[in-house]
Amino acid sequence: MALAGCLLATGLGLVAPLAIAAGGSDTCVATPTEAPPTDCRKPIDTDTRDIPGADEAVARALRLVGGHGYYQLCARLAANIWGRPRAGYFSAAEQWRQMVAAGNARAGDRKPPVGALVFWETGGPYGHVAVYVGDGRVVSNDIGDRVPGEGGVYLVAFGLIESQWSATYLGWAPPIYSTT
Template sequence: MSLPSARPLPVKVAALTAGAALALVTAFAGTSSAATGAEVTPLTDACSIAGTGDPHTCAQAVTWAKNHITTTYHAEYYNACDHIVGLAYGFPHSGSVTAIAHWRAIPGSFKHAGDRSVPAGGLAFFSTSSSGHVMISIGSGEFVSNDIHGNGTYTKTTIGEIESKWGASYLGWAQPWFQYNH
């Protein structure tokens, strides 16, 4: 019995950044396009810490966010969205001075501009009249965000609520990449 010859992958791995190459290898792990004859597409719509060096996984960050939901005022949550997502991923802070600075610092291979299908653990970014906004997805179109239901609170919300209540423009979502460790 002869095995089918392997076909080259439709992506030039040498041209990818180290983080993107790791994500690509992870997406292809355990899959053989040569054996099935099917083209394999990298999984880019799931939250992943591949290539980020984050201390917490996406699932751990979601658990952290859910466990910190509060409707009472907490001074450390007021006007601190970017700081909060850093905490969820195990950092003492995000490393960026604002949410919009965080979005701009994230390499393009980690961003999904305009994509509203944010996986659990993904970070949703907005442009506002001030410093921007970021919140964490907990899945199924739900997010946890600070200040939307009162200053210093940390509650469930949606992309649409942030847009309509604050007049924010949705930028897209990103894998949990932080300036703190890059």
């Protein structure tokens, strides 16, 4: 699968979010002076319920369950699930704001497609993001930690984030990441 991008103006400058492209394995990136290659598709259509690459992302997410080292790094965990080394956003809250500003967020929609990033307001400045893996479950960090700072990765019910952390569900967005 190849990746394509289009530039967004953000508080961080110009950011090229990912989009899934048709065929190939090379990265397709639009730049200010060049269009993306012709074999790249437009960014993910969030009006559909099919996120390309979701099967691979869910498989990766389930392999991470039981691991550790993601204490307060939910955005990094979600990015890693989608094969990215980092999120490219300051926080899950910032990522959600960017998705809303770009028209990629589905606020309040409690039926995300498999592979979607799901977001919560936690009462603090950072928020929370997890990856929806289907059957009412998400892969999330920290939610089952027995020791503070453990940073465990867990497969949990979608609603546990709200009930255990008193978080407010915001909605879902497709996995769009900066190419930088």
